[in-house]
Amino acid sequence: MLAARMHGYQQPLVLEEVKIPEISPDEVLVRVGGAGMCRSDVQLVDGYFHSALNLKFPITPGHEIAGLVETIGERVPETAQLAIGDAVVVAAGWGDGTCRQCRAGNEQLCEHGGWPGFGPPGGYAEFVAVPYRHLIRVDAKLKWEELAPLTDAGVTPYRGIKKLRAAGVLGPDRVIAVFGASGLGSYAVQYAKLLGSGATVVVFARNEEKLALAKQHGADYAINTRGKSLDDLRAELQRLTGKRKLDAVIDCVGAKETIQTGFGLLATAGAFVSVGLVGTEIAIPLFPLVSGEFSYFGSYWANHTDLQEVLALAQQGKIHSSGQKVRFEDINDHLEMLRAGDIIGRAVVVFNVDKAADPAQRRSEQGVVAR
Ligand SMILES: [Zn+2]
Incomplete structure (x- = not known):
């Protein structure tokens, strides 16, 4: 063979x-x-x-x-x-x-x-x-x-989104972000809609073609992060969803930038799940994590x-x-x-x-x- x-x-x-x-x-x-x-x-x-x-x-x-x-x-x-x-x-x-x-x-x-x-x-x-x-x-x-x-x-983002669901951060009047719109991300937006109990789904990526595909797969909004600061992203979120922060993040990329951006936009008592593995380590500011009672999950396959x-x-x-x-x-x-x-x-x-x-x-x- x-x-x-x-x-x-x-x-x-x-x-x-x-x-x-x-x-x-x-x-x-x-x-x-x-x-x-x-x-x-x-x-x-x-x-x-x-x-x-x-x-x-x-x-x-x-x-x-x-x-x-x-x-x-x-x-x-x-x-x-x-x-x-x-x-x-x-x-x-x-x-x-x-x-x-x-x-x-x-x-x-x-x-x-x-x-x-x-x-x-x-x-x-x-x-x-x-x-x-x-x-x-x-x-x-x-x-x-x-x-x-x-x-x-x-299936990998499916398990990740089940962890966010179990964490109690999904529902109406909540915003879930999907970072990445390639292989995993294009499925993640679909599960965010199916399991999100009415949460608004926003996809973040740097490639317009991939963002367009994620919209086709049901994302409510798409944000191109290329060249944008955290403040730019907060303003864009506000304009699109009426909120400046995210209740839940599924990171299908796992790059230094997506981790920093995801935690930087996380709301008090928000939850973040990592499924992507582009980088090798995470570095997040400790005080916001503790004082905001963030939850962080690894989710493997x-x-x-x-x-x-x-x-x-x-x-x-x-x-x-x-x-x-x-x-x-x-x-x-x-x-x-x-x-x-x-x-x-x-x-x-x-x-x-x-x-x-x-x-x-x-x-x-x-x-x-x-x-
Ligand atoms: Zn065993």
Whole structure:
């Protein structure tokens, strides 16, 4: 099969023929339909996770995976309800199943776990082996470029906004800001509308085209932050929303500037959640945080339940993806575009882009009858 693999840090992926993985009895072989390209793939290549991940090269990146069940291991139980030809997505936190976090359902937080594409071979390949517990069967109506990004870009901000909801800072007469309007941000504005209980949603970014897309996805207002001071932004917020401060912030970027701006605009008793990881540390003034009783949350990827909820929203047509197909051969070019921030929406690698049938078509070609 074809795979795009990392043979070391800070070098292009090598597109090569490798052996199709052999599955263990509790695994399923998935024929990759689409693999979303994430900014964290660029960070992986650049060595951002070097100290957190002990990688043995070569590795196959690609952690947003949707595809078709190709073969099923002999110990996969009937109750998994998986059949050959089913469209599936891969839930990404593969924990040990025994620690406190795993038992609480948060396998993405497991200290002994892994994430496909960050060690275990990921979706930048025609096939991937997946433990059956981490597959979720999906509606064949959605396209690969809609399905694959849901497993990270689509679900990570969902978990973040659930934390803001739980913090009690959303509701009518509240303002929630989404920082960033790329892969994660374009989903975050949709969840801010869906889970915000009437809160006004303002998206902050520096790219007009991305801001326009966020407006299409339901943001009430868009603010271009380029070249603006905190006072400029307060004035613009006042003009648009009637308020100078934000009750809630989801930061899908995680750059020094977005953290400073987000905390700088936060209202008393406001809450800020970080999901983006562009920078490496946060520095925020201490007195406003203490005296204003700010809440700060880290939110990491998402668990199986979060993904099931997001898939339900997608399958009911309540959220929309702006994925675009990328040819496997063009994978390195698109990593460069991601590095430069030039991708609008989400790029999704497909194999043989012209022939890559969407799940429904593929199933009928295989003679698989929909349930
Ligand atoms: Zn665990």
